[in-house]
Amino acid sequence: MEEKTHPSIESEMAVVGDPQSLEKKKAAIRNAGPGKLQVIADFDATLTKYWVNGCPGHTSHGLLQLGNPECEDKMRKLCEFYYPIKQSLTIPFEEKAKHMEEWQENGHALLIEAGLTLEAIKRSVADAKIEFREGVVELLNLLEERGVPVLILSAGLTDVIEEILRQKLPRFPKNVKIVSNQMVFSNDGRLVSFKGKTIHVLNKNEHALDMASSSVHDQFGETKEQSDDNVFIKRRTNALLLGDHIGDLGMSDGLNYEYQITVGFLNDDIEKFLETFQKAFDIVYVNDAPMWGVVELVSQICPSRGH
CATH class of the missing domain: 3.40.50.1000 (HAD superfamily/HAD-like)
Incomplete structure (x- = not known):
């Protein structure tokens, strides 16, 4: 063939x-x-x-619809703080790794706080820009x-x-x-x-x-x-x-x-x-x-x- x-x-x-x-x-x-x-x-x-479609697409974290405005606002602020650190070429590896772990763990805590459900994941993926x-x-x-x-x-x-x-x-x-x-x-x-x-x-x-x-x-x-x-x-x-x-x-x-x-x-x-x-x-x-x-x-x- x-x-x-x-x-x-x-x-x-x-x-x-x-x-x-x-x-x-x-x-x-x-x-x-x-x-x-x-x-x-x-x-x-x-x-x-x-x-x-001309805009940054969602990530597997970013697509989640939490249905909790307070937690979603906290998520946005985490991204605004930690993303520049991730992209930096000058921050030492050990320091950057510590920040990345903080970002991840704080994000995970917010997902639990928001009460994320399996059904919400399915809906979020269906609606996602990914x-x-x-x-x-x-x-x-x-x-x-x-x-x-x-x-x-x-x-x-x-x-x-x-x-x-x-x-x-x-x-x-x-x-x-x-x-x-x-x-x-x-x-x-x-x-x-x-x-x-x-x-x-x-x-x-x-x-x-x-x-x-x-x-x-x-x-x-x-x-x-x-x-x-x-x-x-x-x-x-x-x-x-x-x-x-x-x-x-x-x-x-x-x-x-x-x-x-x-x-x-x-x-x-x-x-x-x-x-x-x-x-x-x-x-x-x-x-x-x-x-x-x-x-x-x-x-x-x-x-x-x-x-």
Whole structure:
């Protein structure tokens, strides 16, 4: 069966700092085969668009309609205070990480205070200004066909991301595992707490092994015992990492990989951040680019049989 082809990303939307290094990585990953590859992806503004109809789109936190004006106002003030800190290039890492944890935990406390419910999450997603990048559906389908797991590691909310996938995609991908901040609901569907340690934009690497150990092993014929021993993830020693923040580069720190291709989506403040992104990522897509370039990349490193 002939594969669909898609127009290549316009050259001005893609920046490659070291083409020779990238080609070497692509060849090594292709030669190792899809059985050695995993995809590690951020969610907000990476799989989803940054801009929706000319305005910043919602995040998995920001789309929530709390039905509590006081809590919503507090949420806005948190964002106004902490977002510039997140974007700063001069604040030391340890100081910034402390602020990001404060932001996340204060936000979680407000969600509980507001009495967020499962039904409110469903309504919020349905009304949200949130869209996947063009090509995301095709990318997930291609990875599933090639037997490559997609590990979404997000500072967002697991339950919200799952609902977005259910509502915004034609079907829920079988090869996707989400590790994010997971909510705990009471019997009547009201948020009461969060499970485990808070995941924020700068500590994702601390959760990489947790993500690996509970991965989508069943989809690819692994046994429970193998998964418990991390055999499944250790067998996948090559990675394709997708993110929209320098901090996302740490998502794979807990995993031992041989070759990794990193793709950064620089959606805003292009002139300010391009040089930093170009040094940090193998490929940088600018101006909220669609996902077709990554689809093309996966087609190259995971060719169909007979190619």
